[in-house]
Amino acid sequence: MIEVRGLTKRYHEVRAVDSLDFTVRRGEVTGFLGPNGAGKSTTMRMILGLDAPTSGTATIDGRPAAAHPAPLRAVGALLDAGALLPSRSARHHLLALAAGNGIPRRRVQEVLDVVGLGSAARRAAGTYSLGMKQRLGIAAALLGDPPVLVLDEPLNGLDPEGIVWMRRLLRGLAAEGRAVMVSSHLMNEVERTVDHLVVIGRGRLIADTSMAAFIAAHSSPREVVVRSPRAEVFASRLAAEGAAVRRGDDAQSLVVTGLTAPVVGALAAARGIELHELAPRRPSLEHAFMELTQDSAEYAATAGTGADKETF
Amino acid sequence: MSDTSVTTRRPLADRTLPGPQERGRATFLHSLHAEWIKLRTMRSTLWVALGTLVAGVGLAALNGASAGGEHATLAPADQAVFDPLGTALKGYMLAQVTLALLGGLVITAEYGSRTIVPTLTAVPHRSRVLAAKGAVLAVAAYAVGVATMLAGFAAGQSALAGAGAPHVQLSDPESLRAVFGGALYLTLAALLGLAVGTLVRSTTATVTTMFATLLIVPAFGPALPGPLADWAAVYWPPTAGGQIVTGYRDPALLDPWPGLGVLALCVAVLLTAAFLTFRRRDA
Ligand SMILES: Nc1ncnc2c1ncn2[C@@H]1O[C@H](COP(=O)(O)OP(=O)(O)OP(=O)(O)O)[C@@H](O)[C@H]1O
Ligand SMILES: [Mg+2]
Numbered sequence: 001m002i003e004v005r006g007l008t009k010r011y012h013e014v015r016a017v018d019s020l021d022f023t024v025r026r027g028e029v030t031g032f033l034g035p036n037g038a039g040k041s042t043t044m045r046m047i048l049g050l051d052a053p054t055s056g057t058a059t060i061d062g063r064p065a066a067a068h069p070a071p072l073r074a075v076g077a078l079l080d081a082g083a084l085l086p087s088r089s090a091r092h093h094l095l096a097l098a099a100g101n102g103i104p105r106r107r108v109q110e111v112l113d114v115v116g117l118g119s120a121a122r123r124a125a126g127t128y129s130l131g132m133k134q135r136l137g138i139a140a141a142l143l144g145d146p147p148v149l150v151l152d153e154p155l156n157g158l159d160p161e162g163i164v165w166m167r168r169l170l171r172g173l174a175a176e177g178r179a180v181m182v183s184s185h186l187m188n189e190v191e192r193t194v195d196h197l198v199v200i201g202r203g204r205l206i207a208d209t210s211m212a213a214f215i216a217a218h219s220s221p222r223e224v225v226v227r228s229p230r231a232e233v234f235a236s237r238l239a240a241e242g243a244a245v246r247r248g249d250d251a252q253s254l255v256v257t258g259l260t261a262p263v264v265g266a267l268a269a270a271r272g273i274e275l276h277e278l279a280p281r282r283p284s285l286e287h288a289f290m291e292l293t294q295d296s297a298e299y300a301a302t303a304g305t306g307a308d309k310e311t312f
Numbered sequence: 313m314s315d316t317s318v319t320t321r322r323p324l325a326d327r328t329l330p331g332p333q334e335r336g337r338a339t340f341l342h343s344l345h346a347e348w349i350k351l352r353t354m355r356s357t358l359w360v361a362l363g364t365l366v367a368g369v370g371l372a373a374l375n376g377a378s379a380g381g382e383h384a385t386l387a388p389a390d391q392a393v394f395d396p397l398g399t400a401l402k403g404y405m406l407a408q409v410t411l412a413l414l415g416g417l418v419i420t421a422e423y424g425s426r427t428i429v430p431t432l433t434a435v436p437h438r439s440r441v442l443a444a445k446g447a448v449l450a451v452a453a454y455a456v457g458v459a460t461m462l463a464g465f466a467a468g469q470s471a472l473a474g475a476g477a478p479h480v481q482l483s484d485p486e487s488l489r490a491v492f493g494g495a496l497y498l499t500l501a502a503l504l505g506l507a508v509g510t511l512v513r514s515t516t517a518t519v520t521t522m523f524a525t526l527l528i529v530p531a532f533g534p535a536l537p538g539p540l541a542d543w544a545a546v547y548w549p550p551t552a553g554g555q556i557v558t559g560y561r562d563p564a565l566l567d568p569w570p571g572l573g574v575l576a577l578c579v580a581v582l583l584t585a586a587f588l589t590f591r592r593r594d595a
Contacts, residue, residue, distance in 0.1 A: 049436040050429060050595035066436035069337035077433050083426035087355040093427075096353070100346035100434045101338045140430055 001026055001179050002047060002148060006056035009042050009203075016042045018203035019056065024181045024196075026147065029174045031194035031211075032183040035293050039203040040183045041079065044150050047181075048077050060148050072101040075148040076141030081133040081156070086126025090117060090136050093125055098143050111139040116165075130157030138169070149173060151182045155189055167193045187286035191215075201293050211285070218292045219283035224256045224264050227277035234273050241267060252276070343435055343444035347418075351448050354421060360414040361456050364498075367410060368403030368460035372468035375402045380475025396479045397490050397559030400468020404494055404557050407460050408501040408526050408550070411453050415505025416518035418445050423513040428595055438591045446506055446583070453502035457495030461557075465491050486559055493556035493572060500553065500572075500579050501526065507582035510590050526550050549578035 002024035009017040017039040024030045034040050045051040047058040049065035060068065060075045068074035084093060094108045112121045115135040120128070128136065134157050141149055151170075155163055163186075170193050174180050184190050190197075197214050199207040207214055228234050231252050235245045243258040256264055261280040268275050351357055379399045386394065419442075422428040435441050465482060472479040480487050504525070509518045530551045533544035545551065546565055553575030556568045566574065 045595065048433050050432055052592075052594060065433075071338070071436055072434050073336070075433075077430075079429050079433070080426055083429045085354065085421060085425045085427055088350075088353045092349060092353040093430075096346045096349040097430055097434045099349055100342050100431075102336045102342045 001062075002058065002060055002150070002181060003062075004043070004047065004056070004058045007043065007046060007053055007058055008055045009039070009046060009051065010054045015203050017046070017053075017200075020200065020203070020205050022198045022205060022208050024148075024179045024198075026179045027174055027177050028195040029170050029180045029182060029193055030196045030198060031190045032181055032198050032200075033185075033187075033190065033289060034183075034200040034206075036185075038200045040200065041152055042203075043200070044077070044079060044152050044181070044183070047150055048075065048079070050079075070101045070103075070144065072097065072103065072144030072146065074144070074146055075150060076144060076146040077150045077152075078134070078137035078141045078154055079150075079152045081130070081137040081154075084125035084128075084133065084136070087124050089122050090125050090128070090139075091121040093136070094140060094143060097140055101144055103143055107143060107145075111142045114142060115139045131159055131162050134158055135162070138166075147177070148179045149181065151180070153183055153185070155184050155186050163189060187284070187289055191285035199289070199292065201295075206292060215283050215285055215288045218288035222257070222260070222283070223281040224259065224261045225277060225279045225281060226254045226256055226264060226268075226275060227252050228254070228268070228273055228275050230273050234268065234271070237267060237271060237273075238264065255281075338435060338437075340440055340444060343437075343440050344447060346435070347441075347444040347448040351418065351452060354417065356417050356421070357414065357452070360410050360417075361452075364407045364410045364456050364460050365463060367406035368464040369467045371403035371406060372400045372464035373471050375399050376468040376471025377475060380472040380477035383475070383477035393560050394478060395558055395560040396469065396472050396477065397487060398557060400465050400472065400479075401461060401490055401494055401557040402468075403460065403464040404498060404554070405527070407457070407498055409522060411456065411498050411502040412505035412508075412522040412526060413519055414453065415449055415502035415507075416509035416522065417515060418449050418506055419509040420513060420515040420518055424515055432595045439587055442510065442587055442590050446503060449502050449506055450499050453499045454495055457498035458492065460498070461491040461494040480559065489568060490557045490559065493568060497553050497556050497572060497575065500575050501550075503583060504579050507579065507586040510586035511582070530554070547574060549575040 004020050004022050007017055007020040008015065020043060032040050032043070042051065046053045047060070047065065058064070065071055065075055090112065091108060094111065095105060098105065098108050109118065109121070112118045115138050117132065117135055117139065120132065125133070125136065134154060138151075138154060141151065155166055158166055167189065170180055170182060174195070182194070191211065194211055196210055197207060198205070199214075207218075209217070225248060226234070227248070229252060231254055235254055238245050238254070238256055238259065241259065243256050243264075245257075246255050247253070248255045259267075261278055265275070265278050268278075376399060383391065383394060422431055431441060432438070465487065469479045482488065482491065505518060505522055508521050509515075512518055512521065529544065529548055533548060533551065534541050536544055552566050552571040555566055555571035558568070561567065565571070
């Protein structure tokens with residue numbers, strides 16, 4: 001379990017992390033979200049004892065990371081997958097880390113096999129692809145078979161197969177009763193992997209809740225997408241029933257708010273209007289996240305490249 | 313890719329993960345082992361060791377041959393202070409730079425490649441990490457130092473003998489002091505590199521600093537304003553420490569062991585600063 005209490009980090013005048021309080025529980029994957037520069041990596045570094053907090057505390061199973069007798073057995077971390085000496089082999093990289101905590105050599109081969117790098121173990125780490133480096137970073141995190149994992153953007157650079165593998169790995173680790181804290185900007189993936197969410201913006205906590213509750217609380221009203229060759233006619237009919245209707249992606253498509261999909265379908269049937277599509281829009285984490293963090297995104301791009309704000 | 317680690321979900325109450333306290337404790341010995349693996353798997357280590365040996369032996373042979381050839385033409389006063397020991401061990405001038413570079417790299421390579429992050433995640437005990445680095449480095453540098461000084465001594469003395477100039481035996485107490493004390497000097501140079509590397513974190517800055525400290529200041533010391541030049545000629549730590557590899561004793565300079573003591577003191581002060589800085593700094 002990770003407990004963060006009043007955690008603050010100030011760089012000169014900037015509060016990169018500002019009085020954070022949250023808990024990462026065992027048996028769950030906790031997603032740690034926030035826009036670029038929100039303070040996620042800084043928070044993780046303080047949890048691991050790499051950076052000293054300006055104030056506040058972060059403990060792992062009741063004590064600071066550095067106070068554990070064999071830290072790799074208490075918490076495994078992947079902060080920066082590129083942190084490798086290019087000429088050193090993956091195996092030697094892990095052997096050195098393992099040796100420092102008295103972890104037996106055979107464990108190195110085990111974790112290399114777990115991440116699928118067994119056959120590349122003797123290659124210089126500098127020759128690894130980004131995805132292979134991420135896997136090596138995961139291997140390092142698993143060395144001590146720790147009950148707590150802290151992973152900063154572990155999905156970066158993974159191919160589709162790697163992403164599926166990572167999802168199953170994280171779920172598996174949580175299922176074994178470990179506390180898994182993972183940051184990511186890939187909302188669709190987070191939505192499929194994570195049980196609990198901690199969202200920060202400009203260093204401050206803005207949500208600490210279950211995934212389902214988060215989406216429910218921060219999604220716009222339910223929308224239904226309808227496509228019909230007689231969209232114009234149907235639109236006025238729907239409006240007459242009290243729905244809010246706007247144009248969708250093309251002339252035949254409508255986005256309806258205020259009526260459920262069955263009601264929309266029944267209306268179409270009653271009027272003999274042909275439908276080509278009738279789909280309730282699933283509320284997504286991506287949408288909920290953007291709505292919530294709009295105001296706290298520090299480095300948001302300004303509109304104007306023509307990209308639609310709705311990116312389903 | 314492998315799925316071996318992926319388990320099915322099971323209820324939390326079933327979990328049998330041991331707590332961290334129930335398993336082993338990481339010690340200084342573990343860190344020594346870790347740092348030894350890192351030193352030996354750093355590509356530069358091999359190059360530095362070879363370079364040090366080649367520089368040590370090469371300079372000794374060249375110096376021995378040329379100084380030996382000139383000996384016969386020297387004035388009697390100069391012949392009286394001819395130093396076959398120091399001549400054969402001149403290789404330490406280059407060896408100190410390569411070993412100081414190795415000392416620097418032991419820490420600057422970690423900052424350069426950011427491996428300092430996994431290193432300190434595994435062992436957040438900063439002093440333990442730096443002490444283990446220092447200990448492993450010192451042993452390696454001493455071993456390379458002894459080999460370099462012995463090989464240099466042999467090459468230099470045989471070059472002198474070949475030129476018909478005076479030469480000395482390894483069994484002379486003075487020779488033993490210069491060879492093994494010289495290896496200590498090289499060890500201190502490596503630790504100096506480690507201390508400076510820890511303080512400045514950049515390989516380039518460390519190399520520059522080491523060049524200036526070990527070669528440039530001793531060479532251009534006489535160009536300094538009067539009293540400063542006099543002080544530097546006697547007390548500048550690398551100059552003072554360098555007395556350990558000479559045979560001829562200049563009464564104006566420090567004796568070999570006190571001279572090495574000055575260097576050791578200076579290295580101790582810088583290492584202390586390095587420890588204090590390393591302990592406080594964010595990774
Ligand atoms: N060493 C440092 N010195 C000064 N400012 C820093 C330092 N490290 C981080 N910051 C600042 O702290 C803030 C938080 O950075 P951090 O890297 O924690 O964000 P993040 O949430 O991980 O962002 P991203 O999603 O881009 O990885 C940023 O404004 C950053 O510029
Ligand atoms: Mg980050």
